[in-house]
Amino acid sequence: MRGFLIACVSVVRKRFSLFVVLNWLFFGSIVTGALLGQMGHYEVYRSVFVEDVLITERSNVMLMVVSIFVSNLLLSSFLLVTLTGLAFPILPIGFLMLRGLLWGVLHNTLPTSLFLIAFPTLILEGEGYVLAGVAGVYLGLSWLNPRWAYKEENLSRADALKKALKDAMYIYVLVVVFLLAAAIVEAAIISPTISH
């Protein structure tokens, strides 16, 4: 198990520069979003439908964890960030930044105590999306120009895509870990807040 996780991490380490750049872009977008929210620019909030779609059963914590996790994994990570990357490698970056802006705007509407309490969820869930973004960008690059994705290997488009898919599966193990942790933390924060 430990060896498998190390293998997953090593796949991300090979894409280290992209991972760090996406981290900066994503978390930087959250700060930018919060500043935009401060100036009254709430339009970005309405531009993403995801938050409206998720209707969670909030009385049952376990159900809430599963609901948040499944929605974040399938919709927010796989569909919006990874699959769009397969279509065009720039799209995951755009979606990540848009989500960051959205989070920043929404986050800024919270009172300071909740604002700070939500940080662990932001970081864990954000890391999940950034990793999904890394997988998405490489999936797109692999068929667009295999050399951009795998410099040292002289791969055909089909081989590069196969390799990127395999790498994406390894990366998704980490995505699952981060999103599951985020869902547990988020449910733990949300349920007492709502009951209160």
Next chain:
Amino acid sequence: MELTERKKQISLVLLSIIVPMSLLGTFRLTGILKEPTKVAETITLETIEWEFERINQSADIFYVVEALHDDNGFAVNQRIHIWDYVNRPLAWSGSTITMVVELNSNTTSQNGYIESVYVALYKDQLSTVDWVRPLSRFGNLSIVEQAVGYEWSTKADLRLTSVKHSRSVKFSAMVVWSLLTPNNQSHQMDVLYELIYYNGTAYKKITQPFQLKVMGR
């Protein structure tokens, strides 16, 4: 060497998270990012109801559902003008009710001002609510967000903020409520006006609910 490289990578990843998040926290704690308005008191006024029986023909209604509230130099008047009912026999195209939601408010308090206005139109999922934007008018208010009530959503809403803490604000927005059912089906819409104002010492919120019922024949 490998360990150094690994440590460097971990440091760079941590920095890419810690620096933006620390900035965010610092901005809030130092007041650069201001805390949302704290409302000291919320006054919920009595629900005003309106009922209409669906008919098999189109008709002008021209009915005004209205609420007035006056509180120590602060006044607010919320109105819903129900204009007409357009009957369409095919349920999928929807019979429609056209109405105008309006608000007028002012304060005579020396340091008082209107902070924000929020209007939500809660509907069932067999109807839609659309804003007729070109026919909307705003006085000393600017739109923060405006959402259409699609079939799958639960509400249409409009969030406004007062321009430069105005002491007098007003708006008028046309709405089309489409009922996507045959005439024997009933519908209900709950309209909620929320206005936050500053009376010179504290923020107060006035909530005025309206309930519009369209009864099936």
